[in-house]
Each structure stands twice: as C-alpha cells, then as structure tokens.
Amino acid sequence: MDAAEFRRRGKEMVDLIADYLENIEQRPVYPDVEPGYLRSLIPEEAPEEPDTYEDVVKDIERVIMPGVTHWHSPYFYAYFPTANSFPAMLADMLSGAIGCIGFSWAASPACTELETVMMDWLGKMLKLPEDFIAGTHGQGGGVIQGTASEATLVALLAARSRAVRMILASDPQRPETGITSKLVAYSSDQAHCSVERAGMIAGVRMKKIPTEQSDKYAVQGETLRRMIQEDKAAGLIPFYFCATLGTTPSCAFDHITELGPICNAEKIWMHIDAAYAGSSFICPEFRPLLNGIEFADSFNFNPHKWLLVNFDCSTMWVRKRSDLIGAFKMDPLYLKHDHQESGRYFYTDNSLFRSLKMWFVFRMYGLKGLQDYIRKHVELAKEFESLVRADQRFEISADVVLGLVCFRLKGSNEVNETLLKRINNGRKIHLVPCQLSGQFVLRFAVCARTTESRHIREAWRLITQLAEEVIQAGLDQEL
C-alpha cells in the first residue's frame, strides 16, 4: 500500500470509525461469544500472498465486532471509563505517522519537550504544588507512563532506591544485600491489585492496611502509625506508602492530609494513586479531594480514563526528578548525544509521542470544556443514585462522590449475584461487581463520552425489571 492508496483507505477508515461510534448504542454492549470463538473464523496461518484490503475490512464485522466489549457504548457501566475523543484520535494518527521513539532528547526533541510542557499544563490545571512543575528551573515535573500500574511500580522502585541510599549513607559499613528484605511498603486493602503486584515485582513486603465501612473505606492515620511502629519494633524498615484517591471498588479516598505528615516524619515515600478520580481535580469543587498532595513524593492519575485522552496516557509527577532518573539511568554510547546534560528532558519512559494527544485534547476542549465533561458525568451518577435511593428494595453501599455508584438489592449476596448475571446476560447494559465488607455489590460507573440522562434512565428501567424477576423467582421458590 502506497501513500496514494492510503489517502483513499484512510478516508474510508475515518468514515468507518465515525459510523461505528455514531451507531454504537445499537450494538449489544457485551459480546455473546465463548472463549476460543475467533480462532475458527480465520486461517491458521498468515497468507503467503497479500489478501485484498476489501477482505480485511469485511472481516472487521465478521471476526472482530462479534467479540468486542463496547467500552464506548453509552450502556457500558463496567470498571471505570476509558477515554475516547475525536481530537485524541486525530493526534494519535499524527503520532503514528511521525513514529519517533523518544528514549532520549535527541531521539526526538519535540516528543520529549512537548511531554514536559503538557505535564506542566496539566499540573497547573490540577493546581499541583509548584514543586511538581518542571518549568525552566524546577526540580520536579511530570512524565507520561502507560498505566497507573506502571506508575505505582516506578514510584516504588524509586522509593526503594532512595531508601537503600539513605540507609547506606547513615551506615556505610552495612552490606547492601539484605536491605531489601527488611523494607516494608503499605497500601490500603482497597488499593488496586497492581499495588500488590508492584510489591511482588520489587521483591519487597507490601502490607495491606485494613479499612472499615464506618470510615468510608479510607485508610486512617492511626492505623498506619500503629503498623509503622510495630514494623520498626520488629526490625523492618518502612519506606513506601501508596495512598489511593478514588479506590476501584467504591471510589474511597484515603485521608492524605493526615497520612502525609506521618510519612514525611518517617521518611516514607508517599505515592498517590488517583487513577480514576484524578481527572476530577481540574474542577475547583473537587480539588479539595487532593488536599494533602503537598506531602507527597509522587502523584499519578489517568487522563486515559476520564479526561478524554485516549489510552495510553497515565500522568505521573515527582517532587524530585533526580529520584526517578537515579533509579533507572543507563548511559550506553549509542544513546549519548551532544545535549546529554539536558537532564530535564531525559526521563525513563517517554517512548511515544503521547503528549500530542494531550495537546490536541486540551486545546480542542479548553479547560472549561473538560470541566463540563467531568461535571456532566458526576451529575449522571447522582441521577442514578437518586433513582436507587427512591426504590426501597435497593440500598446505596458507599458514598457517591464522583461518577461511580455502588448499590445492591437489600438481601443476600446470592440474590445480587443472580441479578448481576441477568443484567450482563441481557447484553443491553454491562456492569461489574465489587466486594465491600463481605457484601457482593454492583458497581455502576458512568463511562462513555456520549452517555446521557436517557441512557441512565433506560439502564435503571432494565435493572429494576430484572430485579423484579429475581425477587419474584425467589418468592416462588419459597412457596
């Protein structure tokens, strides 16, 4: 395929994409296929000679679409949102064409520099403390990661490296081996599973801090302080705490104003994972949720979740860039260049032109447009919450702060599991569950860019209709 044919095929693809997204709500949101469905639909080997492009395009509907979970359907309420906007898609097209690999400043200065400046733009939208803004002289700054899981791990590794350095500095005779096995990290028992995985990868203890429903599933300062004291008494070295703002199960918020000073006093690296909730902090009314950021060493959230920047774009800020660079830097000759000392631009992981889509989205929406978008989703969640609260058969299981509503039928876990199964088998709307204090709970997350009040009301109509059936079946069984 040459450039001339790409002009034609590319324009057809633009129409195909627009058609797909304009008509997405007519598709069943959750696919009706069994594991292994795809293999039998295509040949067992790649063709020797080229296929025609027409055949490839036909196979999108024949092979792919039947197995797609449509994350951008307005009837998708599972997990958390993943972003999808036209400006971001346009930027990604350009990024693919430029196709530079930004592993150093010289490998593409524009790539590295736009990333640093976009991270400053976004940091200012969030009103991050000055320490996290690179500017022209700052010690801190932002870098784009692929996922929040990566950011958690990167922060943990930087913290481990800093901890080992501090320990060796205070006791130069101490052998380096063995230090890691004494290190202990902490996170909420509500934290995302990737936090535990980060601990496994780094080979350090990761202790889960218990939370309570009565505390709204937030980590309490007193609990953290007690665990630290016990661990120190046992000869361990506390070095990392991952706070969560907006947990995956229920969108709970750890009290970082209380936890931060404890970490600072103990020289524990505090990382804040706000993967989902972070986007909302661009609105003044939600910004107080980030109070306490001034105590953090690193902070991360995913514009690819809720800020209209397509995957992947997970933004991470550190107070001291040198902590990151020091933990990962390698200097082979084939990466050296004349501007080697421009350390400001040398990060560990900016290997795509991912900042282009931030630039396109921020400019095409403007801060106000982005704020409106967040507010609309929160309003839709509140609307759903009202519908649930007005129905005596249901209960709300956690505070509705942003775009997630945790709810359940009053009754057994089994009845709620049955309800969820019926909802998802219907394939009209899609939800996933969570567990809160031993209860099986349904999560309703406002996800798609195009979700409107009518979709929320339709979803509730379906849920109540199926609940009616489940309750009736239960009554029939009792009789």
Place this chain on the structure above:
Amino acid sequence: MDAAEFRRRGKEMVDLIADYLENIEQRPVYPDVEPGYLRSLIPEEAPEEPDTYEDVVKDIERVIMPGVTHWHSPYFYAYFPTANSFPAMLADMLSGAIGCIGFSWAASPACTELETVMMDWLGKMLKLPEDFIAGTHGQGGGVIQGTASEATLVALLAARSRAVRMILASDPQRPETGITSKLVAYSSDQAHCSVERAGMIAGVRMKKIPTEQSDKYAVQGETLRRMIQEDKAAGLIPFYFCATLGTTPSCAFDHITELGPICNAEKIWMHIDAAYAGSSFICPEFRPLLNGIEFADSFNFNPHKWLLVNFDCSTMWVRKRSDLIGAFKMDPLYLKHDHQESGRYFYTDNSLFRSLKMWFVFRMYGLKGLQDYIRKHVELAKEFESLVRADQRFEISADVVLGLVCFRLKGSNEVNETLLKRINNGRKIHLVPCQLSGQFVLRFAVCARTTESRHIREAWRLITQLAEEVIQAGLDQEL
C-alpha cells in the same frame, strides 16, 4: 468535535500524513534546535476556552516539526529501524476507535483472542518449536509487550518466581527471605542496557559475560560455564541467562546452540532477546540464526522495529504460559467473569488492541511481501558495506549479517568522533556511534521503509566528502 466534524478533520489528517511521508526526504533528518526550544513557542497554560482546530493544525509545522527527528526519512540510519506502514496505521486508527482495555478476556474477547492467534501466526512464520504455539491445547504461547525491555524484565521476573518455587520445593524449611539476594543472572557485555536495568528492578545480581572481538562479540559456552561454576562455588544460585541475537552495538549473535544446553542442565531460564534481528528469521536463509531456540524458556523480538508493525508491538513467547501467569496473577472481584478458567486467554499485559495491526500488516503484505522487505534492507546494507570496503581509508568493524554496518575511518577515536559530529551537524543523514573493543565506531543501520539504493549512495557520498575534510584538517594541523 462531533462525528461529523471528525469525518472532515480525519480526512484532512489522512492527507496531512500522506503529504508528510511522501515528502519526508526534503526535511533535515535531524532537528536544529536547542534543549528547551519548544516551551517558548506555546502558552504556559492550557486555554480556558477551546482553540480552533485550524490553529492546532498550523502549530504542527510551527511547533512540532522543527523538533522532530525524522525516523522515517530514507536518510535516517541511527539506532535501529522503527516500523511504519500504512496498513499498521489504518489498524491503529481502528484500534483507537474501539478503544477497549484488554486486561481480561471479558474486557474484550476479540482483543485477547486475536492476540493469541496472531502470535501463533507469527510464531509459525518464524518456525518456532511447537512448544511455543498456543493452538487450542498448547502449554506455551505468545503475548505482546510494549518493548523488548519489558519482555526482558517479564521473563526475568517469571524466572525469579520459578527459581524461588524450585528452591522452596527442594528445601521446604528454607526461609523465603534471602533467596533473592543469592540469585544471579547473566547476559552478554554487549546486551542492551535494559537487561542490566531489569536486574536492578528485580533486585538480583546481573553479571555481564565478557565477549571478544575474535569471537565476533558472541558469548561463549565456556565462559558462561566457568562463571556458573564460580558463582555456585561462592554459594550463589544461577537462575537466568539473557542471550542476545543481534546486539545493539554490532548485531552480534550469541551461540545459543552451545549456551542452551548449559542453561537447561543447570535449570537456568534462558531468555532470548532478538529485538532487532528477530524479524529476519521469517526468511529461510536467516532462520539458522535462531537455531538453539529449542533450549529457550522465552523468546522476544520487536515487529515494531523491522516488521512493518508500528510501535508498540514487542512479541514474546514462553514455553509455559503458567510460568508467566503464576508470577503476576491477581484476582480481584472486579476482574472476575464467567469464563475465568479460560486461562489460555488471560495474559499479563495485553491492554491494547495491538494485534489488529499485526493482522492488517500480515494480510496486506503476505509472508512473501514481508520477506522481500527484510531482504531488501539486508541488500542495501551489503551495498553500503561494499562501498566502505572499496575505500582504503575505512574499515568494517564487525560482520555485516543483517541491516547494520559498523565501520570507521582507520585512525584514532578522535578522528571518528569528529567525522560523526560533522555528519550529524550536516543534518542530511543521521547516524549514532557504538564502542567495540575500545574503538569508537560508526553504526549505519538501514531503517526507513522507503530507503533505496540511491539514498545509500548519497549517504556514502556525504560521508566520504566529510571524511575527506576531516582527514585534510588533520593533515593541515600536522603541517
């Protein structure tokens, strides 16, 4: 921006991309900017109200292009290639629109399944041993990673996990803490810097195996065997060896037919990193370079380098999927689904619809088209090698096996550094150096899809012209 406007803007972007790629050789391949150039060209903060799309597009030429290193210019000979093809770009557009996050089978069955099948297609193109093909009943299979660096790390972590399990199985009383500090991994002193970094991340010793020019920079079985014996005698536990096929400095090949049996006998996980060279193994004449794969536990290369699949697409195969899954698996309720036990489809990192671009590329080129592409690049490298060999002032510094030519002026490192500086300052062609046996060497890698013989000859004309100047300046200085 709504779908209607996207139809218009998307088509304009398709033309912009086609124009860019059709005219890329008119641009200076390496940018003439100083660190920090970009910040002053754009506002310090995101706009409150939206900018116009026209302004955004204008800024591509004003802000971005002056700072781009044009990796797809036929005059780009630095690092290694990064892929760029029209079918891959079309697939990426579609992937962005579907925008599903494939962290489980249920999150988008098509995403997970197409990946598994495409990895089988590619594995068959490479004639990998049956053990690495998932099929419908296999124990092994492939998974897409972001980069070879990630694959190296993932393999190392799986190996670490397996080693700890084996040690505890043979000595159940042994405490788990402390095992990691006894583990030792190996790789060539020619291995990519990310291998050393993987060791740092995993917190294990990573020993560099010395190589010699006389052995063509390949790790020798005898050297590995001796290091293993010494380490075991010192109470350490060898557990991982990363072999390289096609090193970054000189495209050297470790002798895996010799190294593999040693690793197997010692229960050392052998990972093969063929990031660049791997693509060539689809050609029967280069496939012997992969002989010894039957001894490996995992194997990785980057179709996003040399197989026309745009970044990121780093393909990794393992002999036992359970080794990977076991090392990383987490099972929170919000990721559970009805087909949980379809473990075949549950991988650790398939979070994008990256297999779509493999599918488009393999079908639009066909195996023959892909083989032709590899062969053309190798021929161009051989052509460049001939030009160098015909000039008595130059020497070839390493065997030319694939698309990389390592060469230098006979003379001091300084004179070669000066030559390279002049080449890159000219901005007409772009190269990076490497170090081989203490010598400063120029690397000439055939990179762009559109590089032709005329570009190679033009590059050589420029190099010899600048060499003439450098030599003349040296003579003048002596006088």
